[in-house]
Structure formats: structure tokens, C-alpha cells
Amino acid sequence: MMIAEYQRLWQARKWMKKNEPFLQAWHAHLGYSLDLFKAFEKPVTTKLIAERYSYKEDLLERWVEVGLALGYLKGKQGKKIQSKKRMVTYLSKSSHQSVGILLKEMMELHIPTMLSYRHLMKGDEVSLLEEDIGHTVAETSGLLESVMFPKMTSVVKKEKVKRVLDVGCGHGGYLHRLHHKFPDVQLTGIEADAKVQKEAVEQAKGTDITLIHADFMNYIDQNQYDLVMMNNLFYYFSYQDRLKLFKRASKLLSKKGHLFIMSPLVRSKHGQRFATGFNSFMSAHEEMYPVPNEKELQSYAKKTGFTQVSCTPVIREGGWYVLLFKKK
Numbered sequence: 001m002m003i004a005e006y007q008r009l010w011q012a013r014k015w016m017k018k019n020e021p022f023l024q025a026w027h028a029h030l031g032y033s034l035d036l037f038k039a040f041e042k043p044v045t046t047k048l049i050a051e052r053y054s055y056k057e058d059l060l061e062r063w064v065e066v067g068l069a070l071g072y073l074k075g076k077q078g079k080k081i082q083s084k085k086r087m088v089t090y091l092s093k094s095s096h097q098s099v100g101i102l103l104k105e106m107m108e109l110h111i112p113t114m115l116s117y118r119h120l121m122k123g124d125e126v127s128l129l130e131e132d133i134g135h136t137v138a139e140t141s142g143l144l145e146s147v148m149f150p151k152m153t154s155v156v157k158k159e160k161v162k163r164v165l166d167v168g169c170g171h172g173g174y175l176h177r178l179h180h181k182f183p184d185v186q187l188t189g190i191e192a193d194a195k196v197q198k199e200a201v202e203q204a205k206g207t208d209i210t211l212i213h214a215d216f217m218n219y220i221d222q223n224q225y226d227l228v229m230m231n232n233l234f235y236y237f238s239y240q241d242r243l244k245l246f247k248r249a250s251k252l253l254s255k256k257g258h259l260f261i262m263s264p265l266v267r268s269k270h271g272q273r274f275a276t277g278f279n280s281f282m283s284a285h286e287e288m289y290p291v292p293n294e295k296e297l298q299s300y301a302k303k304t305g306f307t308q309v310s311c312t313p314v315i316r317e318g319g320w321y322v323l324l325f326k327k328k
């Protein structure tokens, strides 16, 4: 009896411990969303910050208390408090090194969706994605650019690419990087979200990158491209439409042109914890679709006149791959 009780206590402790990292994400997310790390950049009392921003002092005290326990803030409760430098650098809104947008996506989109599964599975009506998520998603995708970009440049160089089409280009981060590395390559991006496309145009000022606001499914283009890219795009399309994506890409590509796909993959060798979790998130939304798998993409490629050149894991822990197909 005694042993069973201890085992139960041990199990309770285990799940408590497993949830402990949530406190870190909660603290960092709150700090980012109210820009509290910035507010405490210089040593200051909690009382003063509460007065300055009209925050409830007792709740701000609690956030400070947790921050001190986690080592995100320094100082003594009741005295002046200061954010650790790295928290200001990576979690302030104004910092160009900020990763706060990722916390926003995880805490405001992913976790609420995962918590809704108990209703969704029973078929209850649940309203998800109330706010405009286009901006957040385009920003967080951009965090992968530095790792993915070398894969892209090697294709552009090796295949002597002269014209690139980026489908679902978001804020056009890849096109920017290509523009700086290959100033002579003609670059076009298509983005369905009007606000995101506008932000992309703003960011591309002073370059000759063409950024079009269009749904790729209804997009008419007489040009031919040497490289079509579809990065983090497949979960926006149903299985039938994914085949159409390949067909459309094939039509727009010159002979021996390449289709470059970057995506998390399910049922692949690497990063299945992340990929399956991401897949659960996607599947919960009516307007989103499951994460693709390699076999599925290969079958579309076969039906639309492509041969597969490679499938390379780029971020193994996240199950993120780059797939390259060549038009026959």
C-alpha cells in the first residue's frame, strides 16, 4: 500500500516537473507582450513601473518574483529590479534580435489550439485563430532563413538560375537574401495575404524584386522560371490542391527547371516530436491541412513530370527538410 502511494506521488511529481518549463515560456511571453524586459532594462522598482504603465502592482510583483526565481531578472524583491541583458536583447519588441514573435505564436496560437483538442475531437464548435495571424506566421518562418538559405544558394549557383518564383513568399526574406547574393537574378514573389504582401513590398523598397498579391491557384503568369520555391506552404493546401501546386509549378518552369520545397515532414526519420505536434496544430484548423510526407510529395512529382533530385534534412530536431525536384 505504502509503495503504491509513493509511486503515485512520484508520478504526480513527474508530471509537475514536465510542466515546469511552461513557467519559463509564460514569463518570457508576458515579458515580451507587455515589453516588461525593456521596462526593467535599467534598475527600477516594481512600484514605479506599475505606476508608469498603470499595471496592477501585485500582479507585476508576481511576474518579478518568478523572473528572479528563473534568473531572468536580477535584484531583490522590494528593491530595484533589472532585466538580464539577454532578456532585453532577445525579448524586447524593439530589438532587431528579438525572438518574441515565436513565443507569441506558441503561446497564443499553438497552446490554445492544443488545449482545444478535447472539444475539437468531440466535434464541438471552437473558434480558433481569431486574430490576424498572417504577420506572426510570416515572421516566425523567417527565423529559419539563415539555416535554409545556403541550400538555396547552392541550387542557384549549380543550376545557373536566372529567374526565381517564390510561392507564398511571406515577407520575402529569401528573395531579399537572393537579391543581395545574386543581384542579376530576376526575383518574383507571390503572397495571398494582402497585409503580408504590403509589408513585403515595404521591406523590398529600393530593390527590383517583384511582389505580387495573388492566390497562386488563380495566378496567371506567362513567364518561365528556372526555379520555383514553395517554402512552408503545403499545409495551406488540401491533398488535391497539392497535386495542382505541382502541376502549376511544372507549367511555370522552363525545361530542366527546379522545384525547391522546404517543409517539415511527417513519417520521416528526423524530428518527429516536433513534426507530429505541428501536424496536430495544423489539423485542428479548418483552413489548414496536414503536414506532408515525402512519399506523398514524390507521388505528386511523378504525376507531374518531375524527378526527385534530393531530400535533405536541414533542421533535424524539427523534422525540416529541403526537397529538390527537376522538371523532365
Ligand SMILES: C[S@@+](CC[C@H](N)C(=O)[O-])C[C@H]1O[C@@H](n2cnc3c(N)ncnc32)[C@H](O)[C@@H]1O
Pocket (backbone or CB within 6 Å): 134, 137, 138, 141, 142, 167, 168, 169, 170, 171, 173, 190, 191, 192, 193, 196, 214, 215, 216, 217, 230, 231, 232, 233, 236
Ligand atoms: C508559413 S508562411 C511561409 C513564408 C515563406 N515562404 C517562408 O518560408 O519563410 C506561408 C505563406 O504562404 C502564403 N500563402 C498561403 N496560401 C497561398 C496561396 N494560395 N497563394 C499565395 N500565397 C499563399 C501565406 O499567406 C503565408 O504568408
